[in-house]
Amino acid sequence: MEMAISFNSSSFYLINPNHVPKRTASTLLTKRLFGLSLSSYPKARTSLRCRSWSPFHRPIKCSASQATETATASEKKTQLKRRGDIRNIAIVAHVDHGKTTLVDAMLKQSKVFRDNQFVRERIMDSNDLERERGITILSKNTSITYKDTKINIIDTPGHSDFGGEVERILNMVEGVLLVVDSVEGPMPQTRFVLKKALEFGHAVVVVVNKIDRPSARPDYVINSTFELFIELNATDEQCDFQAIYASGIKGKAGLSPDDLAEDLGPLFESMIRCIPGPHIDKDGALQMLATNIEYDEHKGRIAIGRLHAGVLRKGMDVRVCTSEDSCRYARISELFVYEKFSRVPADTVEAGDICAVCGIDDIQIGETIADKVSGKPLPSIKVEEPTVKMAFSINTSPFVGREGKYVTSRNLRDRLYRELERNLAMKVEDGETADTFVVSGRGTLHITILIENMRRQGYEFMVGPPKVINKKVDEKVLEPYEIATVEIPEEHMGSVVELLGKRRGQMFDMEGVGSEGTTLLKYKIPTRGLLGLRNAILTASRGTAILNTIFDGYGPWAGDISTRDQGSLVAFEDGTSTSYALSSSQERGQMFIGPGVEVYKGQIVGIHQRPGDLSLNVCKKKAATNIRSNKEQTVVLDTPLDYSLDDCIEYIQEDELVEVTPSSIRMCKNPKLAKKTR
Numbered sequence: 139m140e141m142a143i144s145f146n147s148s149s150f151y152l153i154n155p156n157h158v159p160k161r162t163a164s165t166l167l168t169k170r171l172f173g174l175s176l177s178s179y180p181k182a183r184t185s186l187r188c189r190s191w192s193p194f195h196r197p198i199k200c201s202a203s204q205a206t207e208t209a210t211a212s213e214k215k216t217q218l219k220r221r222g223d224i225r226n227i228a229i230v231a232h233v234d235h236g237k238t239t240l241v242d243a244m245l246k247q248s249k250v251f252r253d254n255q256f257v258r259e260r261i262m263d264s265n266d267l268e269r270e271r272g273i274t275i276l277s278k279n280t281s282i283t284y285k286d287t288k289i290n291i292i293d294t295p296g297h298s299d300f301g302g303e304v305e306r307i308l309n310m311v312e313g314v315l316l317v318v319d320s321v322e323g324p325m326p327q328t329r330f331v332l333k334k335a336l337e338f339g340h341a342v343v344v345v346v347n348k349i350d351r352p353s354a355r356p357d358y359v360i361n362s363t364f365e366l367f368i369e370l371n372a373t374d375e376q377c378d379f380q381a382i383y384a385s386g387i388k389g390k391a392g393l394s395p396d397d398l399a400e401d402l403g404p405l406f407e408s409m410i411r412c413i414p415g416p417h418i419d420k421d422g423a424l425q426m427l428a429t430n431i432e433y434d435e436h437k438g439r440i441a442i443g444r445l446h447a448g449v450l451r452k453g454m455d456v457r458v459c460t461s462e463d464s465c466r467y468a469r470i471s472e473l474f475v476y477e478k479f480s481r482v483p484a485d486t487v488e489a490g491d492i493c494a495v496c497g498i499d500d501i502q503i504g505e506t507i508a509d510k511v512s513g514k515p516l517p518s519i520k521v522e523e524p525t526v527k528m529a530f531s532i533n534t535s536p537f538v539g540r541e542g543k544y545v546t547s548r549n550l551r552d553r554l555y556r557e558l559e560r561n562l563a564m565k566v567e568d569g570e571t572a573d574t575f576v577v578s579g580r581g582t583l584h585i586t587i588l589i590e591n592m593r594r595q596g597y598e599f600m601v602g603p604p605k606v607i608n609k610k611v612d613e614k615v616l617e618p619y620e621i622a623t624v625e626i627p628e629e630h631m632g633s634v635v636e637l638l639g640k641r642r643g644q645m646f647d648m649e650g651v652g653s654e655g656t657t658l659l660k661y662k663i664p665t666r667g668l669l670g671l672r673n674a675i676l677t678a679s680r681g682t683a684i685l686n687t688i689f690d691g692y693g694p695w696a697g698d699i700s701t702r703d704q705g706s707l708v709a710f711e712d713g714t715s716t717s718y719a720l721s722s723s724q725e726r727g728q729m730f731i732g733p734g735v736e737v738y739k740g741q742i743v744g745i746h747q748r749p750g751d752l753s754l755n756v757c758k759k760k761a762a763t764n765i766r767s768n769k770e771q772t773v774v775l776d777t778p779l780d781y782s783l784d785d786c787i788e789y790i791q792e793d794e795l796v797e798v799t800p801s802s803i804r805m806c807k808n809p810k811l812a813k814k815t816r
Contacts, residue, residue, distance in 0.1 A: 221415040221490040226444060228277075228292045228307050230335065231317035232325035233686065236347040240317060240386035241280070241293050247389055247402055248282035248478075277303045277430065279442065279492060281476040284406045290476060290492045294331070302521045302563025302580060304331050306503065309519060310429050310444040310492055313341040313413030316363075320346050320354035320383075320395075321651065322658075323362040326621050326688035333370050341413045343380050345405065349395050350385045356395040380412045416444065416490035423509040424448035424456065426493075427516045428501055431560045437472060437496045441507065446516060448509060450487045450495070458498055459506045459515035467510065471497030503562055521563050524578035525618040525665055525689055528585050528787075529602035530554065531574040533797060535806060536712060536738040541799040542598025547573040550599055557588060564588070578607060580689070582669070586784050589798055593783075598799045602808070603790045606665045609692055616692040618665040623686045628655050630679040635659070637678050641667030642696040664696045665689075670788040671701075702791060705751040707744035708807055709737045713757030721773045723754050729778045730805075731756070742794065742805040745779070751807075781805075 229237045277294045292311065294304045308314075314335045318324055324332075335342060344363055346356050360381055367377045382405050383398065384391035391405040392398035425448060428441040452473045459465040474481040474494040487493040495507060506515040532538075532547050539545050544553070554566045554575055564585075565578040579585040582604045589601060609616045622643065626634055635645070643663035651658045668687055675683045707727050717733040729744040737743060737756060746752050781789065783803050786796045793811040797804040 218417050218419055221418055221488075223287055224415055224490050225287060225289045225313070225409060225413050226292075226311040226416055226490075226492060227289060227313050227315060227409060227413055228294055228304075228311045228335075229315045229317060230294050230304060230331035231347075232319070232322075232327040233295075235317050235319045235322070235325075235328075236386045237317050238293055240315075240345070240347060240384065241291060243386050243389035243402060244282060244291065244405075245280065245478075248284065277307045279430075279476045281478065281492075284410065287410055288491075289406075289409060300563075300580070300584065302561070305334055305521045306429050306519055306562060308334055308338050308340065309427060311340065312416055313343065313409075315343050315345050315409070317345045317347050318359055318363055320349045320356055320359055321351055322625070323355075323359040324366045326623055326686055328363075329366060329370070330688050332366060336367075336370050336372050336376060342376060343382060343408050343412050345391075346381060346383045346395070347386050349383045349398070350388060354395070356383060380408050382408050418445075418489035419447035420449075420489050422447035422489075423512045423514070424450060424507070425509075425513065425516055426450065426495070426507040427519070428495075428503055428505050428507065429519065431501070431503055432494070434496075438499055439496075439501060440474075441495045441498060441501045442492070443495075443507075444492045445487055445489045447489050449489065450493065450507075452485050455510045456498075457508045457510050457513050458501060459508050459513065460502075460504075460518070461515055465508075465515075468498040468501075470495055470507075502559060519562065522580075522689070523607075524563060524565055524580055524584075525607055526581055526585065526604050527576050527578040527607055528582075528604050529569055529574055530577055531569070531571075531600050531602075531795075533598045533600055533799070534809065535600075535741075535797050535804070537736070537797075537799075537804075538598065541801040543596030543800075545598045549597065551575060553592060553595075553597060561588075581687075582787060583784070586787060589787075590783055593798050593800050596800055600795045600797050601787065602795055603792060604669055604787065606669075608695075611692075615695045617695055619662055619690045619693045620665050620668060620687045621690045622661045622663050622668065624659045624661070624675065625651060625684040625686075626657055626659065626679055627682050628657055630682060631657055631659070633678040634675055634683060637671075637674055638663065638667075640700065641671060642699055643667060662690060664693075664699065666696070667699050667701075669701055673785060673788055702789070703749060705746035705749055706742045706794070706805075706807075707746050708751055708753045709741045709743050709756050710739055710753040711755060711757060712738045715743075715756045716759055717773045717775060718760045719756045719758035720775055723756050724776050726752060726754065729776065730781060732775065732778045738806075740807045740809060742807065 229241060231237045277292055279290065279292055281288055281290045283289070290311075292307050294307055314331070316328070316332055316335070318328060332342070344360070346359050348354065349356060363379075364377065367379070382391055382393065383395040384402065384405060385398065389402055390398040390400060391402045393404055425446040427443045427446065429444070430442040432440040432442065434440055450470065450473060452470060454470045456468055456470060457465050458468050473484050473487060473496070475484045475487060475491060476482070476494075481494055484493070495501075498507070501507075504518040506513070508514060530550060532550060533542070533545060544550070550573075554577060557564060558566055563580050567576045567578075568574075569576050577585055577588070579588075585604070592599070606618055608618075622638070624634060624638070638645070638659075638661055641663060643661040645659060645661050647658075647660035649658050650656070672685055675685055704727070707723065707729070713736075715731055715733055715735045715737055720729060720731075720733055723729060723744065727745045727747040731737065731743050743754075743756050781803070783796070783798070786803055786805055790796055790805055793808050795806055795808050797806055
């Protein structure tokens with residue numbers, strides 16, 4: 139048997155070339171203890187490299203520092219330098235793994251706020267909608283200072299529908315904090331954001347958050363995260379990531395799960411040491427990529443991005459480029475940098491820092507602010523294609539114009555196309571008629587957030603049911619598939635498995651989670667099967683299931699899927715609902731309305747208990763005759779179902795619409811389709 143060994147230390151270890159271990163937890167342990175660096179695991183490798191440090195004392199060794207050493211030759215050629223006094227970092231994670239809470243603790247410990255200042259929870263979630271739903275929708279910038287180093291921090295959304303925000307933000311940073319829950323481990327969105335970060339070549343620091351949970355299992359989480367790095371073809375340097383254990387809500391962190399410091403010091407130290415400074419050309423021609431857009435009533439459009447080369451000055455004349463051939467000239471009126479929790483005016487910004495630029499009224503995301511004479515555009519931003527579309531149209535119900543301020547097709551068109559300026563992952567097209575527009579997004583939540591924002595701004599319109607965007611390749615229809623993970627107590631597992639099976643889902647993994655008797659199911663399922671699934675799963679599990687999904691890819695058409703077994707109860711005349719009519723109507727199914735509510739013909743007022751729609755009169759009044767019974771009959775009404783906007787969009791089918799106004803959300807039958815079927 140032949141064996142080749144190369145080493146730079148007095149101690150070395152032998153590896154049988156016919157048996158190369160897989161990249162598993164044991165491999166990680168070997169790397170951690172002995173410093174082995176095994177590359178190209180899928181193929182048998184007969185050479186071995188050993189580091190010269192002792193297995194009993196392990197200093198913080200980071201992939202970033204190694205990558206910097208290997209890149210020195212190319213740096214000399216291009217005369218690029220690393221800036222040591224700045225770090226640009228994005229915090230990425232799956233939804234609800236504690237990113238925003240961790241940023242809260244970092245800001246508080248960096249003395250961003252006064253000691254006597256009242257600070258609410260989730261400071262970065264400044265949007266009303268974000269605070270109501272408890273999720274981050276828009277990425278936001280802030281900065282802290284730690285030991286004379288400025289750290290620009292970008293808090294990103296965790297939900298897969300807002301993956302476009304994360305993809306854009308990764309252009310601005312050199313490294314990421316990958317936050318992973320200490321019980322759940324890597325989830326679908328963890329995979330997505332890590333894949334994007336590795337594609338950019340960013341350094342990664344893994345933060346095992348919520349380490350104080352009773353059922354925390356840090357060893358499993360680290361091993362699962364390592365496996366994920368391997369699956370995503372990370373380099374050896376990237377696989378040798380630094381792990382930090384933290385409790386964001388308590389503001390503590392440490393290098394060991396059993397030994398946390400009293401503050402986040404170990405996390406700050408790892409960020410400084412493991413994530414390199416920005417790669418800049420200080421004396422080169424000005425280049426800045428507009429990665430995000432904000433709007434201010436007084437300052438107009440504000441472009442946010444990282445300065446790649448040169449120096450940007452207030453009042454400077456610049457060239458704005460989309461491509462080499464498409465350029466225009468502009469002047470910088472105001473310049474801001476991020477300090478602590480606010481934007482601070484600046485006269486000059488040097489390459490490597492993140493800044494906000496005012497004065498360019500027509501700038502778009504992906505355009506480059508370049509030197510007026512010799513500036514060249516940077517590569518534009520590309521994001522993944524949308525998978526779901528919905529039709530928006532003007533309100534045609536009898537109640538049109540009662541509650542909304544903007545009701546015309548021109549208002550609707552202007553607002554939808556304005557959304558494209560800052561939402562790159564969304565697309566808007568003209569529909570079949572002049573008053574219809576097709577909006578495409580990453581998922582139903584992506585479009586639902588737009589709908590909710592529009593109704594709060596005074597718009598009144600109608601939306602149709604969500605539909606998946608199919609592709610045709612070699613005369614075959616391909617549809618989008620998603621990876622769905624369902625966390626559910628064991629007693630409800632049977633009904634949920636049956637439900638997912640009806641939706642053409644294929645289970646590929648099942649495992650226990652923690653010590654609470656919870657099971658994690660992983661499915662590959664068509665996106666069509668997910669439409670309307672969330673409420674059905676909550677009903678089947680009595681509200682205990684947690685469903686997470688992320689786009690996986692396109693696959694063959696899965697066949698017909700039945701998403702709803704019950705029909706709708708439809709009002710057949712205009713009027714005001716009465717208790718008398720509802721008492722008999724509720725025997726037919728569950729109602730959406732109570733007494734004293736104005737309804738119109740064609741409005742959906744409830745769920746029929748059987749398949750097929752049923753028209754009924756919910757405005758019927760009791761006959762006022764002289765004949766009186768001995769005792770008045772007491773009417774007992776069931777509590778009507780309170781459906782939110784998301785619930786309504788999940789509920790409706792092909793021939794139904796959701797009427798959205800600033801004050802109300804109603805469902806109705808589509809009059810155009812109703813006429814065709816007669």
